[in-house]
């Protein structure tokens with residue numbers, strides 16, 4: 001579903017991805033963990049083209065988003081093609097990023113209407129179905145400001161799903177929430193995983209990573225230093241940075 005090879009990314013003199021490779025199979029749930037500044041968000045943002053990589057190859061569902069030959073700078077697909085490829089991925093951010101001037105329902109249907117050019121009568125029933133799924137159909141006509149953090153994040157998940165992505169990318173979806181609100185968001189994510197959605201989740205929720213993720217990718221200093229089945233990783237982290245991190249987190 002995702003095949004990324006030898007990704008390099010710098011911000012000025014700072015190397016943020018120093019030759020990162022990963023592949024994700026359909027239905028796989030991967031937890032991306034690691035210390036602050038290790039490049040986790042940048043990795044996700046590069047995969048769905050919110051950031052440009054300097055070098056490397058990114059393939060999504062068999063289509064090439066970016067490609068490097070012989071260490072040359074990455075060459076991207078033309079803009080239309082790149083947009084089509086990236087539409088296969090939905091992204092959920094730490095701070096929800098809902099449109100404040102749109103109601104919950106309008107937040108869900110905005111992209112299907114404007115980006116996909118679908119008709120209102122097609123998208124409204126789908127959006128309502130998704131709101132039912134995340135337990136928020138009664139908030140259909142509310143504005144985001146009237147929702148709790150957990151509710152906002154569930155709307156953000158439903159909004160990403162409304163574009164019918166093949167892959168969902170989550171960047172610390174519960175870090176901005178009070179502890180009592182994280183459970184409802186994790187429950188929604190767990191249900192998605194059970195439906196075999198392909199998911200890449202940057203998270204500090206070690207219990208969630210341990211229970212739901214099939215694989216753990218541990219990043220440190222712009223590299224993936226471990227990429228192993230979650231069960232093995234938590235039982236016996238190999239890399240000293242991973243050991244130190246887990247000792248700190250658990």
Ligand SMILES: Nc1ncnc2c1ncn2[C@@H]1O[C@H](COP(=O)(O)OP(=O)(O)OP(=O)(O)O)[C@@H](O)[C@H]1O
Nearest residue numbers: 011012014016034035036037038039040041042043
């Ligand atoms: N747009 C940017 N311009 C310059 N530097 C950036 C930019 N975005 C990120 N960085 C830097 O790149 C490094 C990696 O950032 P990134 O956000 O990917 O880390 P992270 O692993 O997600 O950390 P955290 O756990 O704190 O979210 C950091 O040192 C950060 O300051």
Ligand SMILES: [Mg+2]
Nearest residue numbers: 040041042171
């Ligand atoms: Mg981050």
